[in-house]
Amino acid sequence: xxxxxxxxxxxxxxxxxxxxxxxxxxxxxxxxxxxxxxxxxxxxxxxxxxxxxxxxxxxxxxxxxxxxxxxxxxxxxxxxxxxxxxxxxxxxxxxxxxxxxxxxxxxxxxxxxxxxxxxxxxxxxxxxxxxxxxxxxxxxxxxxxxxxxxxxxxxxxxxxxxxxxxxxxxxxxxxxxxxxxxxxxxxxx
Numbered sequence: 330x331x332x333x334x335x336x337x338x339x340x341x342x343x344x345x346x347x348x349x350x351x352x353x354x355x356x357x358x359x360x361x362x363x364x365x366x367x368x369x370x371x372x373x374x375x376x377x378x379x380x381x382x383x384x385x386x387x388x389x390x391x392x393x394x395x396x397x398x399x400x401x402x403x404x405x406x407x408x409x410x411x412x413x414x415x416x417x418x419x420x421x422x423x424x425x426x427x428x429x430x431x432x433x434x435x436x437x438x439x440x441x442x443x444x445x446x447x448x449x450x451x452x453x454x455x456x457x458x459x460x461x462x463x464x465x466x467x468x469x470x471x472x473x474x475x476x477x478x479x480x481x482x483x484x485x486x487x488x489x490x491x492x493x494x495x496x497x498x499x500x501x502x503x504x505x506x507x508x509x510x511x512x513x514x515x516x517x518x
Contacts, residue, residue: 347380349386349424350380351387356422357369357422360419360420360421360422362419362439365419365440365441368393368448369421371445375487376392378487382482383479387426388428393488397437397438400451402423403455413441414441414443416440417439418439419438419509420433420434421435421436422434423435433486448451457486
């Protein structure tokens with residue numbers, strides 16, 4: 330019972346779903362220079378939940394590119410280099426199963442660790458809750474690259490507003506990939 334609640338399968342039957350993602354992790358583990366983070370490593374929670382919900386995260390489903398493009402624009406639009414220091418490029422590689430691998434390594438931005446908290450707030454407040462993640466998923470659904478049922482099976486914290494509105498779900502009434510009922514968390518000020 331505990332295994333099912335945390336999404337763990339001790340038999341390994343579903344490990345194939347994670348193969349491509351694990352290949353990318355192996356190629357890019359700690360690839361940013363010391364003192365910097367990169368969006369791919371920080372996108373793991375979203376990628377994991379997408380895979381758990383049934384998304385085929387592979388060569389055409391690279392949500393960290395979407396996150397990275399939006400964060401990069403936010404970074405430059407808000408002159409965050411003045412506040413945190415300059416970002417820099419690092420080599421990001423794709424596995425041979427991705428067409429992107431033909432031009433490996435890709436130059437990708439990494440950001441000063443001092444800005445990690447700011448990034449995580451932006452990811453939650455702007456990318457997820459602000460509708461950018463919803464737009465990304467809607468685009469994948471419209472292209473036939475993501476079944477709408479997968480979008481509905483994401484945990485409530487990732488539920489895109491547009492999909493909730495179309496079904497009448499509310500954050501407190503939605504269920505996640507493992508059928509868990511969501512509860513709104515209140516934090517003391």
